[in-house]
Amino acid sequence: MSEFFIQEQQLSKVTRTIVKDEDGKSIFLLVGRWGTRGDALSLYTMSGELVASIRQTSFAFGSRFDLYKGFEKVGVLRKILNLNADFYYIQHMHWTVLGDIKNHRYSIYQVNHKVMEMSKATLFSGNYFTLDVADDEDAPLCICIAAVLDYWLYNKKKDQNHKPIIGWGTC
Numbered sequence: 001m002s003e004f005f006i007q008e009q010q011l012s013k014v015t016r017t018i019v020k021d022e023d024g025k026s027i028f029l030l031v032g033r034w035g036t037r038g039d040a041l042s043l044y045t046m047s048g049e050l051v052a053s054i055r056q057t058s059f060a061f062g063s064r065f066d067l068y069k070g071f072e073k074v075g076v077l078r079k080i081l082n083l084n085a086d087f088y089y090i091q092h093m094h095w096t097v098l099g100d101i102k103n104h105r106y107s108i109y110q111v112n113h114k115v116m117e118m119s120k121a122t123l124f125s126g127n128y129f130t131l132d133v134a135d136d137e138d139a140p141l142c143i144c145i146a147a148v149l150d151y152w153l154y155n156k157k158k159d160q161n162h163k164p165i166i167g168w169g170t171c
Contacts, residue, residue, distance in 0.1 A: 005024075041147050075090040075091055077090050096110075116134070
């Protein structure tokens with residue numbers, strides 16, 4: 001099991017994001033952008049090798065993201081509507097994401113096996129998201145999934161601050 005740290009303010013930003021290990025060593029670089037169909041985030045090793053990416057394939061209600069390990073498509077992340085809990089499913093990998101997405105406390109499971117657990121940590125250098133990943137091979141995909149969930153959360157908060165204008169002649 002390995003632990004990875006991402007600075008809290010950087011995960012869903014349109015910037016380069018460094019992912020560090022428990023020793024503070026830079027392990028991955030996350031780059032890309034969100035917002036329109038076809039946008040993608042790519043995760044590279046510090047030596048420049050592409051290890052994973054996630055591409056937005058639909059933008060409307062029921063947004064969908066394709067997951068790639070290297071250049072091979074391995075899954076499709078979909079938000080499953082549920083009124084009382086946060087629930088996401090990654091097709092083809094049979095992973096489910098359960099927990100409190102709003103507070104960044106959730107886990108990814110494959111059947112009864114925990115793949116990853118996400119939480120928050122405060123370190124001397126700031127606030128971080130902590131990803132505890134059971135198998136290092138899954139870490140790149142878990143980091144990409146965490147970025148998408150943070151993106152959805154950020155956009156959900158933005159939408160709640162927007163009050164729609166309803167009147168005659170509007171659609």
